[in-house]
Amino acid sequence: MSVIELRDVSVTFHERRQTIEAVKHVSLTVEKGEIFGIVGFSGAGKSTLVRVINLLQRPTSGRLLLDGADITDAKGSQLRDIRKRIGFIFQGFNLISNVTVGRNVQFALKAGGWEKSDWDRRTRELLRLVGLENKIDTYPSSLSGGQKQRVAIARALANKPEILLCDEATSALDLETTEEILDLLQRINRELGITIVFITHQLDVAKQVFDRVAVMENGSVVELGDTFDVFSAPKHATTRSLVERYLGIAVPPQLVPSLPAGQIVELRYKGDAALEPLISEVAKRHGVSINVLHANVSYFGPHAIGILIVLVSGGDAAVNAALDELKSHVFGFRKLDRTALAQIHDADGADNEDGTDADDAGNENRGEKETNA
């Protein structure tokens, strides 16, 4: 049963006589109990979209349904009651720094109408859940980033929400802390049955925890499906670019001119199947040489995908036959254009501002989670 449903939602801002369409005709449903992810480069409209779900941002057009009930026009106390059912955590934690950890949590309890006599018990219960019971009287400034996010999670869970929205909730954290927060969120999802909507530009986060994922580009959802399917066989250029940045599977452009003649192809295969024997066999049979330019295996949840970039060179007919045979053995096959490859760097720099961030996230994680094939 879908707990959140967006029907043809658009959000338009008017700023200095400029009209910005932050979200364009997005329709999607989030199922009860799943971890639903929205990925995309910065400026894609993810943050705006997630703010529509608890009506921090009113949609300009379209409808928002919660458990089947249309809440698009909710106001006043009805709106506040809806928000109590939806927790929200942020990249910047957004704690009230001049009051203690306990008072931060109690802010939500007061909003939720809890009896004052229950505040202390419930606050301790929540802080215990996130492993910070001993910090109840500390001020947020003396906590680490990960601890602050835990407090924010405790606050978001105070009123026993059905849904937890996470806006780049791990993007300000280091690798280890990100893992801890993701573990905690997965535990919350499993044990409390809370549906999670998580937006991020970090593919490492996406592939670890999302059940399903929507890819956003320029205000629209361009691809949506099971996380493994979307990332193992990306159909849209944005998804492909996200995956390539993450896996670092671009051939260095400066290397391209010095490569021997031949066809460069990208092969994708299920990571558990080994490709090396196939490659040497194909090379032998057709009398071509196949050079592996780049190889990578990455795990998406329990599944692995492998990506190889190879250069096939030899006689034209032999190369074509070899390519046909390779094609029949892999599930992703794409011929790469040499001139485009040589320019890939420039094109990447131009198509989005956040390229460096996405690159960094990918680079940091590469050593950790992947093994070179």
Add this chain to the structure above:
Amino acid sequence: MNSTQEILVENLPKALADTAYMVLVSTLIGVVLGTLIALLLYLTENQLFRPSPVVNAIIGFVVNAIRSLPFLILMVVLIPVVQIIIGDPYTPTGGAISLSIAAVPYFARIAESAFAEIDPGLLEAAISTGAPTRQIITDAIFPQALPSFIRGIVLTIISLIGYSAMVGTIGAGGIGDMAIQYGYNRYETGVLVVIVVILIIIVQIIQWVGDWIARKVTH
């Protein structure tokens, strides 16, 4: 020297008390009403609350209009107004009224900028808990703005001490009145020196205490 001492003993306690009365009353009124106006400005300006450009522009205009008059001119303009309210404008209460009218928009702008410094993300988080606006103001915005607020109150008190000397010159009493009457009109340099020293000490103490409290509430 003898006469200087006599003048001081005879007049200084009353002058100090009058100044303290005028400054305290106008600070209190300035902070309370100024905060309310600042809240109105803030809530009508902020997209997350009740954006209302018209209300915001009207209040902003009134605040700016009063702020644009130098206090010396505002004070003169207000003499007939004060006369209508309490009869005799040349009393400490008359001075306190003029000072209050100057203090309200002054503190309103200070409080508004203290509110504006608050991270919008914090407001989003507060709103997302389902809290009503009243709770967001009392439990999130105020604690977060408190250090800037306290520094603003100190600034206001010190400005009002300065302004209170001006209302003194037109006969509302207080330490400024005394400085003009004896120090200026009667060439009692000794009185003037004592008053200057007292003012410096008072302002230093207020600043020091204010900074100390502001540090205490910053975490």
